Amino acid sequence: MNELVERIRREGKNLGNGILKVDGFVNHQVDPMLMDACGKELAGRFAGVGATKILTAEISGIAPAISTARHMGLPVVYARKVKPITMPDQVFLTLAPSHTKGRMVELIVSPEYLGGGERVLIIDDFLASGATIMGLVRLAQTAGATVVGIGALIEKTFEGGREFLQSLGIPVESLAAITSMDDGKIVFSDQ
């Protein structure tokens, strides 16, 4: 999607080691108009998958998931990383590696809001190694739900997430695909 690619070109920073800083419009400061345009685009791409619910992970997944959900008229569930006191004792829990924390984090969903028969669309900010998204897939499958699609704002194709998720046999979409971040550059797939 041109609007997102251009914004990354203009304001994204390559911090080295494959780390892309988009804190000015996605991860710390959010541009709600850009996020709305991204949500509309993702909603269009997944219009035909018959989703009944959108699943994401706190924290940075919330904005793109809600924007997409509003355009699809669907509820969003965001997996928590710390179990709040309002959640029942029995939950769905899986572990996924955190890039920014350098350790495993928990992804927790209450059975109240994810159940058998749901058709789940997973939306996140980044598709990198695919490990966090695969954690969300496991949560959905444990709940007896069917994952029908995976969408991300930004894909780092060089981290192999798309191949990792390929065995699921469902559509995987991203709005800006970065093929290389070597030598301080940010190379997009359409270059």
Place this chain on the structure above:
Amino acid sequence: MNELVERIRREGKNLGNGILKVDGFVNHQVDPMLMDACGKELAGRFAGVGATKILTAEISGIAPAISTARHMGLPVVYARKVKPITMPDQVFLTLAPSHTKGRMVELIVSPEYLGGGERVLIIDDFLASGATIMGLVRLAQTAGATVVGIGALIEKTFEGGREFLQSLGIPVESLAAITSMDDGKIVFSDQ
């Protein structure tokens, strides 16, 4: 706001000790259409304050802040509770008590996205004791910004946050005000 009050009446749960569970539409599962209506209402109430930026705290503040921001055409900054690796070494940091964690948590904002001259509207999901919101006020003031308004989806008037914030002399708005949660009830201010 009727739509939110009715939803709390229907689906909110009084868990005791002043804890209101709204996990089905605000805190874990989010209803993006309700959130959009709340954002529109808050945007209307603060249309005249001349805000240039919306400030909130992760995690549950993100959805209402972004919805409000979209209707006002403003960027959102959400204070982080753990400093990500993409953030510079020098940050604005304050401590605020966490109800759900039972301890103090850090609220961190990068100076890149909050600066002198900004007119900051603070939006959060709950206004209870006002401690988290006062933490955001301190961050904004430390950055040299002016706080011009405070808005929350749900106010628990019996926790005194509004009085605590009164000395700031700025408008404080909430969309559903709960005056009592004694005896398992949820009593709204319009009852």
